[in-house]
Amino acid sequence: MSVQLVCEKLTKIYGNRKIKALDSVSFSIPSSGIFVLIGRNGSGKTTLVRILATELEPTSGSATINGIDVVKEPQKLREKIAIVPQEARPIPWMTPRQTVLSYLLWRGFSVSEAKRRATESLEKLKLGDYSDTLNRMLSGGLKRKVLVATVLSSEADIIFLDEPTTGLDPISRREFWDVLSEIGKKRFTFLTTHYLEEAEQLADRIGILDCGRLINIGTLDELRHKIRYNYSMKLLSRPPDLEVKDGEVLTGKDGQTRILTVEEEAFRISRELSKEGVKFTINPVSLDDIFFYLVRQESQERGDGSAIGAATE
Amino acid sequence: MEVPLEQRPNRSRFSQILAAVLVNAIYEMRNYPVVLVNTVLSPLSFLILIVFVSQGSLLGVAIxxxxxxSMFSSGIGLQSDLSHLKNDFKLQDMVVSSPTGWQTYMLGIAISEIVYSLPALTVLAILAYYYLTLSFAGVIELLAVLLLMFLASMAIGFTLSTFSSDIVQSFAFSRLISTLFSAVPPVYYPITYIPMPFRYLAYLSPTTYAAELAQDIAGYIKLSTTMVAIDWLILIAVAVGLFMVARSKARWREV
Structure with missing residues (x-):
């Protein structure tokens, strides 16, 4: 049996608006570990997740997960998947225990088995102390955890989490990463986010989606090799006489300058900036830099000048 | 890591329906007792008003x-509840991507609406036991009228839920429906109380036919056999017709 997620020319056009949310997306990845799909708001992440989770029909193209056709065999696939949709929230008049229990009943578990699994899942997510508190009394982070506890408690092999950490404070988000990381060890987790740092921390593989197109896909290392630069420098403002001989300069709308460059040039620029007393940071290229670089490149190819608010030279 | 088939649960349809009843009725009433009080009292408000105004003469009709x-509101309640669960909590999306089919989801939510109305129905049934004179056949006929009323209103609720995309729209639909189907039609009093040109307006609502039949069964009005047959036919046709509309509108997976 194929243990892969395969998408072939998956396209979605929303009928009434004639908007192409997905534009011939094709890729193939192993259905194990954590796959993180990153992209800006409106890039098509949720549309892709909803199609794969059998909630939405594609306009054309096909997709299979572990050999099961997403479009033709939804019922078969639904036996194996679970999702926490974007903007989902636990029902306020219920407690976390009731939320998880009812979800398991919905999946057809017996009451006794559902109770056992619910307790286990809540304990695993350190929600035991809040099990019988009304959801409306919980913090944003705990509410998200309750939703993750529902899918975690299920027997699903494939978990879709659409922007599970959006709106969480940085500390809660980091705590959440441990949970997601654990889930990814045992089940194929398909996660979307617009926090690049999150993808960097969690992903076994990363896909970059922009304007409905899949720009690139691979492990973090593979993506690093997509650009020939290995250092990223950030300056609050760029001195007028600073010359970059080998690299890409991206100036944000806020005046901040990002220079992607090679090692030797990075050291030369560093010396020059130090001499002039300009403050800067220098780091190996991160996913953030790769994302900016690849999305900008794609936008240039499309002839779209509005690439992530950055002027380049 | 794939869970082997033999370790997958033997899916229970009963559990899936129970989940809907718990989420949409039991937990709500248990965790918010005011909801329980409201479900008991709300259908009684009109009844009390009619009994006072008629000095008790319309007690039976009002019951x-x-x-x-109560049955009509249960069915219509489907509209706001489905819309609320789908749009505000994304619960329906979670259920779509699970082994629960749409028929089970709908059946569960429909049953939950009845369960939600059970406190009020119990109070009304007790009042009916003491104040209505019904033969056994009359009880069966009345139950059939109530069931048809529930099915018709459920189909209306389901169809409307496919149109409303947020809670404000959904509440507006609910208010509109209750005005159209409860205030104008002669549900709590005989149709003869409505002055003539407006009486035709009342016949636009299925609740009018249900009320006429119920009042005839309990002996409050006398309908001809032809009228009884017409009322039954209209009620059945409305229920079946609306169900067909609802079925054609329903989409479990969005397009």
Whole structure:
């Protein structure tokens, strides 16, 4: 049996608006570990997740997960998947225990088995102390955890989490990463986010989606090799006489300058900036830099000048 | 890591329906007791008003009216509940991507609406036991009228839920429906109380036919056999017709 997620020319056009949310997306990845799909708001992440989770029909193209056709065999696939949709929230008049229990009943578990699994899942997510508190009394982070506890408690092999950490404070988000990381060890987790740092921390593989197109896909290392630069420098403002001989300069709308460059040039620029007393940071290229670089490149190819608010030279 | 088939649960349809009843009725009433009080009292408000105004002469008719409106509200409640669960909590999306089919989801939510109305129905049934004179056949006929009323209103609720995309729209639909189907039609009093040109307006609502039949069954009005047959036919046709509309509108997976 194929243990892969395969998408072939998956396209979605929303009928009434004639908007192409997905534009011939094709890729193939192993259905194990954590796959993180990153992209800006409106890039098509949720549309892709909803199609794969059998909630939405594609306009054309096909997709299979572990050999099961997403479009033709939804019922078969639904036996194996679970999702926490974007903007989902636990029902306020219920407690976390009731939320998880009812979800398991919905999946057809017996009451006794559902109770056992619910307790286990809540304990695993350190929600035991809040099990019988009304959801409306919980913090944003705990509410998200309750939703993750529902899918975690299920027997699903494939978990879709659409922007599970959006709106969480940085500390809660980091705590959440441990949970997601654990889930990814045992089940194929398909996660979307617009926090690049999150993808960097969690992903076994990363896909970059922009304007409905899949720009690139691979492990973090593979993506690093997509650009020939290995250092990223950030300056609050760029001195007028600073010359970059080998690299890409991206100036944000806020005046901040990002220079992607090679090692030797990075050291030369560093010396020059130090001499002039300009403050800067220098780091190996991160996913953030790769994302900016690849999305900008794609936008240039499309002839779209509005690439992530950055002027380049 | 794939869970082997033999370790997958033997899916229970009963559990899936129970989940809907718990989420949409039991937990709500248990965790918010005010909801329980409201479900008991709300159908009684019109009944009390009618009894006071008629100095008790319309008690029986008003009890039947209360039963009809409770069943009707249960079905219509489907509209706001489905829309609320789908749009505000994304619960329906979670259920779509699970082994629960749409028929089970709908059946569960429909049953939950009845369970939600059970406190009121119990109070009204007790009042009916003491104040209505019904033969065994009359009880069966009345139950059939109530069931048809529930099915018709459920189909309306389901169809409307496919149109409303947020809670404000959904509440507006609910208010509109209750005005159209409960205030104008003669549910709590005989149709003869409505002055003539407006009486035709009342016949636009299925609740009118249900009320006429119920009042005839309990002996409050006398309908000809032809009228009884017409009322039954209209009620059945409305229920079946609306169900067909609802079925054609329903989409479990969005397009």
């Amino acid at each position: 039947e009216g209360g039963l009809i409106m």
